Amino acid sequence: MHITDIILKKRSGEALTKEEIDFFIKGYVDGSIPDYQASALLMAIWFNGMNPQETTDLTLSMVASGDTVDLSGIDGIKVDKHSTGGVADTTTLVAAPLVAACGGRVAKMSGRGLGHTGGTLDKLESIPGLSIEQPMEIFQKLVNTIGLSVIGQTGNLVPADKKLYALRDVTVTVDNMSLIAGSIMSKKIASGADAIVLDVKTGSGAFMKTAEDSVELAKSMVEIGKLAGRATVALVTDMNQPLGNAVGNALEVQEAIEILRGEHPGDLKDVAFALSAWMLRLAGLADDEAAAMKMLTNALESGAALDALSRMIEAQGGDPKICEDTSKLPRAGKLISVKAERDGWISEMDNTEIGISAMLLGAGRQTKADVIDPAVGLWMKKRIGEQVAVGDELAVFHVNEEKNLDEALKRFKAAVKISGEKPDKLPLIYHVVE
């Protein structure tokens, strides 16, 4: 088999066989296929796509490139969730404790934020003392006793994805449905969960800007999950504005705690509940949505969900008192109010730009090497559809380092559009792919 024949075949628009895909992934990981041939193939895939069978073959080939996590030490059905990434997207910190409090088993390996999107590990690390590096025995023990643990990826999981993603990143081949689906699902499958709930974001702050693309990605990933023997559901949810109000690590932890205390209704809570309900259903703990919602409401109102989060924080070395008093979280030195400069309705947000504003304040990373300031970020005060008058507060910036403050403010203001007409209401959940 020759890699040039495989490139030619894909360039001609033909489907690759499982053997050809295996040959490529193995050869690329072991170095016998060089970067320049891999990038030519990736660009041909970008142009001609991959069908569902090819996408599944690619995913399983990537899974086979490294270790897989053995979660057999955990009793019951292990259920995982994954978001394709967004702004103020704190659902894991709400959903995982809720599901754990309902008897679910959430053994979650999370990731870090990059660019305009946040990452659960960074958020957790804003909790004083908490460590996301835990040995597998502790991880499994916590899931067995508390019902949840969130740690960083361990072991040599999916080295093919690490190598391919780094190449895609510098060859403009990231934004392909099959490559995205393969990258996400290979990591989920290798992480060992029995059931997977996917939150596919759509809109101005998501990688997929249109609902159609997001639904297509959702279908592709559900198909892969099914073929790989994992119960998989995907929700396509809105990312045309920050999902919660908080954008920034400690601020997002604070918001999650406020939700688990029952103090904070809104879109973030609603999406977290929708995801949690599916997690309970896939885990066999609830028969339908109504039953799941009832269990989740109980877990919230009884304080059991907040208690699960608190126990996990403590078990991973963090200070559980933040659950009672969020002022113990890191705080920025300066608060700056950003105000509306015209009357009207909030009609639209460039949500990627809002994420970048927070990143510029130090809440995120421009490159992987950047260091995050856990305290900084911004707190949204208005949502799309709300009416504002000149001088109304749109957001509060939480600032330490002021180096990029002007640019952050400028980009934020340009990102929030105020119109003379009331906009149509955005859907929150566009589609569910079962």
Add this chain to the structure above:
Amino acid sequence: MHITDIILKKRSGEALTKEEIDFFIKGYVDGSIPDYQASALLMAIWFNGMNPQETTDLTLSMVASGDTVDLSGIDGIKVDKHSTGGVADTTTLVAAPLVAACGGRVAKMSGRGLGHTGGTLDKLESIPGLSIEQPMEIFQKLVNTIGLSVIGQTGNLVPADKKLYALRDVTVTVDNMSLIAGSIMSKKIASGADAIVLDVKTGSGAFMKTAEDSVELAKSMVEIGKLAGRATVALVTDMNQPLGNAVGNALEVQEAIEILRGEHPGDLKDVAFALSAWMLRLAGLADDEAAAMKMLTNALESGAALDALSRMIEAQGGDPKICEDTSKLPRAGKLISVKAERDGWISEMDNTEIGISAMLLGAGRQTKADVIDPAVGLWMKKRIGEQVAVGDELAVFHVNEEKNLDEALKRFKAAVKISGEKPDKLPLIYHVVE
């Protein structure tokens, strides 16, 4: 400027600016742009193409990547020819002496053969003693005195093409019109000729299989030549069968000499005359085709053309006696007659396969490192449209090493189709792009 922006732009189907193309070529040659980003861009170019302006910018950027040949030591208009490559395509050895004998100045830097195609340097080196490595002073002196010299490429001409071609070869991005045109024309322009006659082959033995593609390539190259200030004409000529009868290095020299002696009419002579006529016209030595043809016929019949070849051979260290007695050329040890196995008309040839048959006998190179046997090859006895009976001779194989003989015979026989119906006559010259 970032290479990823350039890749994204081309991937989106937009035209690149001269500055972006320069940035790419400079960066690729100096190593600041790695192979894997160059190959992603090449594949995006393969899918989305380049417009005429981009193609010219690419060509001139490649010319600027290295040295250019200074032919100012040669009096008069220097005229060059170039073939896109074919089988039994010996036009240079016929046309260059003809044009020289008519007062033209042919300072030609030629190339070697690869795969199924032959190269003029390999053919010349089959002449005992001849060297294609000559200092620039000698080269220019020969062109001034005899009217022609053919040597190998000297100096650091178009390093961008060398590096890019090697990458295209292993990333399945060779067959793109703009990249081919840029590769050919950058070398022609850097070689310093004032006027260029291009012979764009079309058909089963050519890189371009259809006349439409060949005409498009021809137009693209003529456009580049014009924008670069070189008088350029392109002829699209047939390569659906070997152009001459001889396929193999010494055999092709023999056939060229026979043509210059006036002993060998046929397609090779006709194409060589057509190319030569344009060379004379672009050099300002003939006003129209009729005048050019008359001059060429005189040069042939008077023996002046053969004399010019003979003088060049002698001046470059070769034995000029081969022009009188071609049996002094290297000869293969064994002649094998290949016969028709059915009655009918020769209807079609897979000319690439015929070239590969000769290559397998040792007349060509599978890889650049292979060593050629100058004596071997094959001599065609029939052309498309001729009627044959079982047992009629189709070709004679000239063989030394018999290692690949069976495969060569098998491929040759499969390549020559005999049909029950007389085929339509093929055009010889499809199109002229002025």
